[in-house]
Amino acid sequence: MIEEDIEIAIKVVVVGNGAVGKSSMIQRYCKGIFTKDYKKTIGVDFLERQISIDSKDIRLMLWDTAGQEEFDAITKSYYRGAQACVLAFSTTDRDSFEAIESWKRKVEAEVGSIPMVLVQNKIDLIDDAKMDSEETEKLAKKLHLRFYRTSVKDNVKVDDVFKYLATKYLKLIEKSGEEVGQQIGNNLDMFNAVASTNEKAKSKGNSKGNDEGVIQLDANKRKSQSKKNKGACVLL
Numbered sequence: 001m002i003e004e005d006i007e008i009a010i011k012v013v014v015v016g017n018g019a020v021g022k023s024s025m026i027q028r029y030c031k032g033i034f035t036k037d038y039k040k041t042i043g044v045d046f047l048e049r050q051i052s053i054d055s056k057d058i059r060l061m062l063w064d065t066a067g068q069e070e071f072d073a074i075t076k077s078y079y080r081g082a083q084a085c086v087l088a089f090s091t092t093d094r095d096s097f098e099a100i101e102s103w104k105r106k107v108e109a110e111v112g113s114i115p116m117v118l119v120q121n122k123i124d125l126i127d128d129a130k131m132d133s134e135e136t137e138k139l140a141k142k143l144h145l146r147f148y149r150t151s152v153k154d155n156v157k158v159d160d161v162f163k164y165l166a167t168k169y170l171k172l173i174e175k176s177g178e179e180v181g182q183q184i185g186n187n188l189d190m191f192n193a194v195a196s197t198n199e200k201a202k203s204k205g206n207s208k209g210n211d212e213g214v215i216q217l218d219a220n221k222r223k224s225q226s227k228k229n230k231g232a233c234v235l236l
Contacts, residue, residue, distance in 0.1 A: 009059040010169050012162065013079055015103045016088035017096035018066070021121040024152045025088065026062045029162055034153055051166065058166050079110035084117075084165040087145070091122040094130035097139075104143060115168040117146050117161055124151040 014022045023045065028034050030047040045064040050057065063078055085107050089096040100118065107116075118140050140147035146164055150157040 007057060007059055008170070008173070009061060010084055010166055011061045011063065011082045012084045012086065012165060013063045013065060013082045013107065014086040014088060015065050015079075015107060016086075017090075017093065017099050017103075020088045020090040020093060020096045021152050022086075022088055023064050025086070025119075025121065025150070025158060025161075026064050028152045028155060028158050030062065034155070036153070049162075051163070053163070053166055053170060056170065058170075060162060060166060062162075076106065076110060079107050082107070082111050082114060083169050084115045086117055086119055086161060086165070088119045088121055091120055092125050092128045092130055097131050097136070100139065101143070115165050115172065116143075117148060117165055118143065119161055120147070120149045121152060123149045123156065124153050 014026060016022055024034060026045075026047050030049045046062060047064075048059060048061045050059055052058065063082070065078060087100050087103055087107075089100055097120075104116065107114075120136055136149075137147065148157050148161050148164075150161060152158060
């Protein structure tokens with residue numbers, strides 16, 4: 001059982017090709033805003049939101065990962081410690097749809113089997129769709145994933161995506177025994193440390209133009225952190 005006084009923290013990674021709406025989805029969910037201007041995520045970005053499910057307070061930590069191949073080495077390291085994942089593709093981008101299975105394999109290679117959901121974004125542009133509904137539903141069945149069609153612009157089904165993942169994760173940890181408290185503590189400690197570091201970098205003008213604080217680790221720092229956190233369920 002989950003201790004009543006433990007804050008439940010869930011790390012959710014949002015993955016998919018570039019320009020499918022990952023950053024916009026997180027902005028919409030966490031801040032209630034939408035901007036049509038596209039700005040490529042460099043490395044990894046994150047926001048958080050507090051919600052309540054079944055009278056339990058939950059802290060969702062949403063990690064927006066770059067979809068471009070050149071950032072692959074950076075973003076893969078941030079899959080580690082994830083407890084849930086959004087696999088996103090765009091209604092107007094056939095390549096992003098066909099890349100979903102590859103994204104799923106990348107995440108599972110780092111964290112194994114975790115709650116996942118398949119999201120078709122930009123359904124407000126359904127007239128320009130590059131795939132039909134039969135194809136998308138077939139993919140969801142093939143991957144055994146819950147499937148949502150969302151419009152970040154019109155705020156359609158965005159909340160449902162994250163509520164589903166949080167609910168599914170809650171059911172898993174109810175059965176997981178005594179390791180839950182330590183796992184949650186590790187998640188919160190690491191998230192707070194990274195957030196603090198990010199804020200300091202931003203205040204010094206090192207955010208490189210990314211409003212929410214891009215996390216970029218050089219190769220040596222990544223190796224050092226990897227050694228320190230080997231075998232632990234943490235946020236890196």
